[in-house]
Amino acid sequence: MKEPLRQLVLQGLARLQEQAVLPADVGVPFVIERTRSKEHGDFATNAALLLAKPARKNPRALAEALVAALPKSEQIHKVEIAGPGFINFFLGATAYHDEVRRVLAEAEAYGRNASGAGKTVGVEFVSANPTGPLHVGHGRNAVIGDCLSRLFEATGWNVRREFYYNDAGVQIQNLAISVQARARRLKPEDAGWPEDGYRGDYIADVAREYLAGESVEADGHIVTGAKNPDDLDAIRQFAVTSLRHEQDLDLKAFGVSFDVYFLESSLYTDGMVEKTARELIAHGHTYEEGGALWLRTTDFGDDKDRVMRKSDGTYTYFVPDVAYHLSKWQRGYGHAITVLGSDHHGTLARVKAGLQALDAGIPKDWPEYVLYQMITVMRGGEEVKISKRAGSYLTLRDLIDEAGRDATRYFLIARKSDSQLVFDIDLARSQSNDNPVYYIQYAHARVCSVFRQLDERGLSWNRANGLAQLALLDNEHEVALMSEVARYPEIVETAAANLEPNLVAQYLRELANALHAYYHAHAFIVDDANLRDARSALIVATRQVLANGLGLLGVSAPEKM
RNA sequence: GCGCCCGUAGCUCAACUGGAUAGAGCAUCGGCCUUCUAAGCCGACGGUUGCAGGUUCGAGUCCUGUCGGGCGUGCCA
Numbered sequence: 001m002k003e004p005l006r007q008l009v010l011q012g013l014a015r016l017q018e019q020a021v022l023p024a025d026v027g028v029p030f031v032i033e034r035t036r037s038k039e040h041g042d043f044a045t046n047a048a049l050l051l052a053k054p055a056r057k058n059p060r061a062l063a064e065a066l067v068a069a070l071p072k073s074e075q076i077h078k079v080e081i082a083g084p085g086f087i088n089f090f091l092g093a094t095a096y097h098d099e100v101r102r103v104l105a106e107a108e109a110y111g112r113n114a115s116g117a118g119k120t121v122g123v124e125f126v127s128a129n130p131t132g133p134l135h136v137g138h139g140r141n142a143v144i145g146d147c148l149s150r151l152f153e154a155t156g157w158n159v160r161r162e163f164y165y166n167d168a169g170v171q172i173q174n175l176a177i178s179v180q181a182r183a184r185r186l187k188p189e190d191a192g193w194p195e196d197g198y199r200g201d202y203i204a205d206v207a208r209e210y211l212a213g214e215s216v217e218a219d220g221h222i223v224t225g226a227k228n229p230d231d232l233d234a235i236r237q238f239a240v241t242s243l244r245h246e247q248d249l250d251l252k253a254f255g256v257s258f259d260v261y262f263l264e265s266s267l268y269t270d271g272m273v274e275k276t277a278r279e280l281i282a283h284g285h286t287y288e289e290g291g292a293l294w295l296r297t298t299d300f301g302d303d304k305d306r307v308m309r310k311s312d313g314t315y316t317y318f319v320p321d322v323a324y325h326l327s328k329w330q331r332g333y334g335h336a337i338t339v340l341g342s343d344h345h346g347t348l349a350r351v352k353a354g355l356q357a358l359d360a361g362i363p364k365d366w367p368e369y370v371l372y373q374m375i376t377v378m379r380g381g382e383e384v385k386i387s388k389r390a391g392s393y394l395t396l397r398d399l400i401d402e403a404g405r406d407a408t409r410y411f412l413i414a415r416k417s418d419s420q421l422v423f424d425i426d427l428a429r430s431q432s433n434d435n436p437v438y439y440i441q442y443a444h445a446r447v448c449s450v451f452r453q454l455d456e457r458g459l460s461w462n463r464a465n466g467l468a469q470l471a472l473l474d475n476e477h478e479v480a481l482m483s484e485v486a487r488y489p490e491i492v493e494t495a496a497a498n499l500e501p502n503l504v505a506q507y508l509r510e511l512a513n514a515l516h517a518y519y520h521a522h523a524f525i526v527d528d529a530n531l532r533d534a535r536s537a538l539i540v541a542t543r544q545v546l547a548n549g550l551g552l553l554g555v556s557a558p559e560k561m
Numbered sequence: 562g563c564g565c566c567c568g569u570a571g572c573u574c575a576a577c578u579g580g581a582u583a584g585a586g587c588a589u590c591g592g593c594c595u596u597c598u599a600a601g602c603c604g605a606c607g608g609u610u611g612c613a614g615g616u617u618c619g620a621g622u623c624c625u626g627u628c629g630g631g632c633g634u635g636c637c638a
Contacts, residue, residue, distance in 0.1 A: 031577090031578095031579095031580090033577060033580080034577060035581085036576085036577095036580090036581075036582085036583090036584085037581075037582075039581095039582095040581070044580085044581085046579090046580065049580080049618070049619085052618075053618090059618070082581075083580085083581050083619095084580090084581085084618055084619070085618080086580075086581070129638080166638070169637095169638055170637075170638060171637095171638060172638095290636080291636085292636050294636095303563075303564065303634080304634085307635090307636045308636095309636085310636040311636060312636080314636090316635095316636070316637085316638090317637080317638050318638095341632095342565080342566060342631085342632060342633085343631090343632055343633070344632095344633085345564095345565055345566075345632070345633065346564085346565085346632085346633045346634060347633095348565090349564090349565095371565085371566075373566070373567075373631075373632085374631070374632080414574080415573090415574070416574090416575090418566060418567070419566090419567065419568095419574080420566090420567070420630090420631070421573085421574090422572090422573065424573080427573090427587085435600075436586070438600050439586090439600070439601085441600085442598080442600050442601075443601095445598080445600090446597085446598065446600095446601085449597070449598055450597050450598095451597095452597090453597045453598095454597080456597095457597090487577090490577075491577085494577065494578095498577095498578080502575095503575095503577085506574090506575065506576095506585090509585075509586080510585080513585085516601055516602065517601095517602065517603090519597080519598095519601075519602080520593090520601070520602040520603080521602085523596075523597065524597060525597050560598095561598080561600065
């Protein structure tokens with residue numbers, strides 16, 4: 001609804017320029033925004049305030065000139081000048097009625113837009129190493145990445161969901177020797193247990209399956225346990241596949257899937273690491289010191305130079321990181337997002353520096369990172385840190401099992417990613433009015449319930465008549481609800497542009513509130529068929545937007561609760 | 562030491578990216594079920610936006626300083 005107003009203001013400004021009230025060369029980044037208070041109408045613009053200085057005019061006088069120059073519009077009921085020079089727009093009821101018609105006409109597509117123009121965006125998230133079950137931090141990562149992907153899809157992007165993992169490094173070696181130790185009947189407290197070995201129970205499970213010769217499948221290949229505790233290579237392959245498989249099961253239970261699983265080892269086998277190193281050397285940003293090869297990342301904003309190749313001839317992790325991102329660039333991810341725990345933020349500057357040092361035409365702000373803060377999980381008023389299965393941390397599976405997929409997803413996405421969050425298990429699993437997930441779902445189920453009632457009473461909704469009778473919707477609660485419904489496309493747009501899916505969660509709560517309030521203030525199933533059909537149209541539109549919004553969050557929209 | 566993120570009601574969080582009187586939920590207190598689901602609605606209480614300056618018509622939002630919390634700062638991944 002903002003765009004038509006924006007056009008009106010632009011036309012008004014153009015007219016003022018023709019009349020020489022405004023200098024011809026001013027371009028002003030004015031905004032059309034929702035007002036906080038209904039006293040100020042539905043929308044406001046600050047154009048006159050921003051133009052006052054360049055035009056050397058009093059802002060209120062300028063506002064009056066601008067209002068006089070605005071083209072007429074049927075959607076606008078009234079225009080007022082307020083405060084220091086705000087221009088407030090009061091929409092007529094027909095503007096909202098038109099929006100209800102739009103919702104019903106567009107249905108699942110309502111709120112979507114084509115701003116992405118089919119361009120490709122790569123969203124990399126989770127990217128957990130296969131050394132253990134996913135933990136709660138991965139859960140936050142997963143839901144942020146998944147919801148961002150859904151938002152990109154809703155705004156016309158071609159989305160590639162990507163999971164990158166290290167299947168060959170020191171940590172994987174550590175995994176292999178830990179499983180081997182278990183296969184040799186050692187326990188973490190025994191003498192001979194590897195010093196930094198993984199101690200969780202899951203290591204024993206993997207060892208048992210390996211010894212039993214079971215088969216596991218992940219990322220398109222099957223590995224069968226070789227049973228031999230001395231074959232470390234076989235153990236490693238089995239363990240990686242087994243843990244990847246377990247992660248896949250957790251992700252599936254969480255409603256998250258990927259298009260691409262990218263193995264770090266492939267960067268070595270296909271020569272990308274070597275090639276990247278050669279490129280960096282060729283572009284003259286490296287030097288040798290102390291037997292090691294350094295990259296002058298300080299030339300690109302890093303605070304110290306970084307070692308690329310250690311004196312023992314092996315590469316530091318940061319070279320494959322750069323190679324990996326180069327691969328994304330070469331695969332056509334013109335826009336790339338990486339969802340990363342803020343404890344890894346130190347890697348950003350050097351990866352970006354490495355990419356710049358390649359002189360490959362990669363923009364300075366590519367890729368874009370979404371950093372999220374740590375989670376504290378509370379149960380019974382105490383912090384929960386230990387999971388039975390993982391030993392040292394709480395797993396995502398624990399959370400899903402206790403709170404359910406919907407509540408877990410909602411709780412992890414409802415907060416802005418850069419604020420630390422407290423996940424209260426007792427609250428998330430409570431089937432009570434304390435729980436915001438149920439509040440929203442209940443609004444959806446409530447509308448469904450009204451239609452079941454309608455049916456039971458032998459009535460049915462005449463959709464065409466409802467849409468023809470929307471003018472009957474004029475009470476305070478109806479206007480408030482229609483106004484809330486009409487905000488949805490803006491929410492999608494803003495959430496996608498700012499990479500803030502939490503805005504959708506926030507919005508849905510407000511929409512549900514408007515629906516619940518309307519429900520209590522007015523009966524929907526009334527004797528007057530015209531009014532009944534019109535009200536039904538409004539609540540169907542509301543249900544549609546609730547379902548669309550919940551869909552963006554990957555949370556179900558139940559018909560009955 | 563240096564760098565990044567965060568400090569908003571007792572608690573958990575918003576505030577449309579610089580807009581008008583800073584809003585919700587929980588908790589506390591008080592109302593509302595013979596009527597479409599009370600997993601709900603309505604009301605009350607609760608604030609010097611950590612602190613001090615600055616920028617401008619206007620600052621929770623931007624800048625500087627300061628205090629507090631988290632994270633990072635390896636020839637570890």
